Amino acid sequence: MLQRPPAEPGMSEADIDTPALIIDLDAMESNLDRMAAFCRNAGVRLRAHAKTHKSPIIAHWQIARGAIGQCVQKTAEAEVLAWGGVSDILVSNEVVSARKLARLAALSRMSKISLCADSAAVVDQIEAVAESFATRLTVLVEIDVSGGRCGVEPGEPAAVLAVRIARSRHLVFGGLQSYHGRAQHLRTEQQRCDAIGQAAARTMDTVAAIRKQSLECAIVGGAGTGTFAHEAASGVYNELQAGSYVFMDADYARNRPAPDFEQSLFVLSTVMSAARHGIAVLDCGHKGIAIDSGLPLIHARQDIDYAGASDEHGSLVLRSDPGSLAIGETLRLVPGHCDPTVDRYDWYVGMRGKRVECVFPVAARGMMQ
Secondary structure, three states: OOOOOOOOOOOEHHHOOOOEEEEEHHHHHHHHHHHHHHHHHHOOEEEEEHHHHOOHHHHHHHHHOOOOEEEEOOHHHHHHHHHOOOOEEEEEEEOOOHHHHHHHHHHOOOOEEEEEEOOHHHHHHHHHHHHHOOOOEEEEEEEOOOOOOOOEOOOHHHHHHHHHHHOOOOEEEEEEEOOOHHHHHOOEHHHHHHHHHHHHHHHHHHHHHHHOOOOOOOEEEEOOOOOHHHHHHHOOOOEEOOOHHHOOOOOHHHOEOOOOOOOOEEEEEEEEEOOOOOEEEEOOOOOOOOOOOOOOEEOOOOOEEEEEEOOOOEEEEEOOOOOOOOOOOEEEEEOOOHHHHHOOOOEEEEEEOOEEEEEEEOOOOOOOO
8 A cells, every 4th residue: 555645746845744755856867967978988888777766767767868778676676667668677687486487578578578597497497488478588697706696607607508598499698697796885996896807807708608609798787886887997898787876875975985976865754852862763763764784874964873773763862962953853864775765665755955846656666576
């Protein structure tokens, strides 16, 4: 059941029902423009990751600036984007359920659908479903470039899998998925550069092994908000899959240097108690903001710390004037991790300055299947 929209166009920020997920539209548009310009100048394609924003509307804003399509992690996310008119979607993940694969095969009649595989068993399952739907699906080989998650070993093992895909009657070999998730939040530039250098070398070796089988990788994709410049500079990646750049969060801000994007996503929260000296309580706790990557920051208030969360409450410590917060005052929280924070809300509230310009749904919220 959808929650009631927390705001209406024209409303002031102070009147928004909280907790609410708000976007600084000027900052977000600047981020979209900056990434689009980078990709144009670097000569690489942008396939932005929708697991961050979960919105066909934002996807279309990215595509209007030159993105060739979107990445998703889940079949249901692909459905929401396709139903919303996104015509080129990569499921940058393994899908192993016959029912989910059937949904993707059906979806391929309205959008170009690609997905990943890292084993012969997965390839064979995709092939069987594609045959039953009399369609062809594009499959990328996912390789493990030290992310320690999914992915076949680079080099010859990946080339063997690529050949298996290419020889399938109902599959198209699409290239390589080569994403190093752990590198995104390595704190120093040198650490990130070294990690992606190693990933690029493994990817390049794999491309060479696949070419020996007379196959070409139309897509060599990966990269994220923390490392995209390194993948672009490697000369091997031709698609970037950054997602968080659209919003940013407190954890990315801890990288040195931090990615050159503005914080555009906030959770608006209201002071509901100030009964104790030097302490205040907000109406946003665990259920309103993700803390897996650390506690949120208070935007533009260096004198206040978000000190802890319970289910519905966020505890603040005031380090200067203990009386500086009033009951009913609203504060913008910077999430520690933007992606799971977005997934807590049904609605985006788009702000232009301190006025609500638009309210639109987080359409793929909760789409885990």
